[in-house]
Amino acid sequence: MSDTQHNIPNELKATAKAHANIAVAKYWGKRNSDLNLPFFDSVSFNVEDLTTETTAVWNEDDFRDALSINGWQVPEHTLGRLTRILNTIRSLTGITKRCILSSKNNFPLSTGLASSASGYAAAAAAAAAAAGLELSESELSSLARLGSGSAARSIPAGWTRWHAGNLEDGSDSHAVSIAPPDHWPLHVFVIQVSEGPKSISSSEAMQQCQSSPYWPTYLQQASQAADFAQNAILQRDFAALTEAMHTNALQLHALAMTCNPPICFFAPKSIEILQHILRASRGIQVCCTLDAGANVVVLCEETAYPFVKNDIIAFGLPFVQSRIGGGVTVQAKPPHLSSE
């Protein structure tokens, strides 16, 4: 009997690997929170060396969907957004089985870092492939979006743009690649400023930020940010990229600081690094961003690399050095998809 239980058909199992992404023009605020539909487009790049690898198995012997991360079983009540992805796959395929996912982050950093993008992207890709569901990249991006908005951007490769879309069902809200990883081979440093989990979730913080008197202006400014960032990237214009990243990040943090009650995502070390990069960016080709948290991500051109690397070591914090990364890959496709 135990043999039967573990004799899972090959075609209902798949493994996918996705990269974390860092936004140049950030996603912030939802026009529909059930479907993770944003107010405006966002632009990001994948980080080659921050990955989540997830294996999904559709299994009729289990009563419930389940997820483990790095060997730890995730409490069922926190599966909510994953369940939306799995229910969508069930309704598209007619499958009635439960899905068991085991996920592994390679992040050498602790979990403070945004793992939800790579996590949901890998989970969506693995679960869809295991179910034999053939999806276009856009469809897969839309599916991953149901887990976490930013996961939509971890599906395509390199520099990606998530189109907010207009449709109420979100079917046109997905990310596309605007340039491959080798289009602009910048150095990426992800600096771990904060080890702990965030004190407020991104979803809650997004909601709370709408209480800021600056919200209407933020919304109007951020809605233009994706175009500006995309142009900077396509033209490999580092000065424009710097302006895009700094402006967009600081407008978001300013928004958070002025909501009620105020949210200050900065840690002391975030400010040390931010101040340093703001100064350095006047002389060399380096820039940075902070997501809704304390960690800082630094980008630089080859010419600035020796100085930047030296400075980053001097900050005395754990960091990952990387490059612009690829899109999601499915490593063990079921047989009927292997002809692709």
Next chain:
Amino acid sequence: MSDTQHNIPNELKATAKAHANIAVAKYWGKRNSDLNLPFFDSVSFNVEDLTTETTAVWNEDDFRDALSINGWQVPEHTLGRLTRILNTIRSLTGITKRCILSSKNNFPLSTGLASSASGYAAAAAAAAAAAGLELSESELSSLARLGSGSAARSIPAGWTRWHAGNLEDGSDSHAVSIAPPDHWPLHVFVIQVSEGPKSISSSEAMQQCQSSPYWPTYLQQASQAADFAQNAILQRDFAALTEAMHTNALQLHALAMTCNPPICFFAPKSIEILQHILRASRGIQVCCTLDAGANVVVLCEETAYPFVKNDIIAFGLPFVQSRIGGGVTVQAKPPHLSSE
């Protein structure tokens, strides 16, 4: 001859002492930069233990106005704003002599701390008194304002409000006391985060901030801040004071962060203290503000005092512990004013 030079008539010499002030609803931005006329009202309190004492002597044997601070002669080209005060006194009195001022800050902190308010308030009061000019408190506040806007608020005692005024000549732009120092005997801690001079002057920063997309909203919000702060003070409502101070300070720093190029006034330690006080303020009666710089000023009620003092010591930074302070005092009035 040397005897003659030093035989200065008593009635042309006076000494005044003024306190630094900390804004609850900040002055930021000038509708007229020659006259230091603000866009909106501001509210502050004087700090009892941060003072400038200035002696002014009108002397016909000197060719030029001169100022020394703590024994150091100030370069003539930086006297610009003091000269406006002295020229105003000359035109009001018909005096043609030069004014020699020697000023002493008692600040146990280095000069990073805003000494311009107490400095110009003491200089204006001393120079006017030495010239035998009898001015009302409002007129003296207006005169000090010509040196530095915030100096207007160091003339009246305790909690003060600077009325922006409407007139083009600025004659109705002066501060008045809204409550005496003993109205609400809060503890004041001025924590020195940054030792060095500021990297950008307040006047320049005010100008640059108008490039932020948040400027119109800031202007509209900050214009309501003085009323809100004054009500909190008059009602001794600490929760409202906390909201007033935090909101007003964070809106200003958010504005600065989003101007072009961005200005980040925070030092790493500012964030450590700010985060700590934001958290603590949910449980005890403590709040803080940061002016356009890295230093943090903490206010607390008697009940919170032991905890706050303990926390502030733990920050490991130099600090001044004080109370709400009085207005400017003229310690050696010329004889013809002594009958007042």
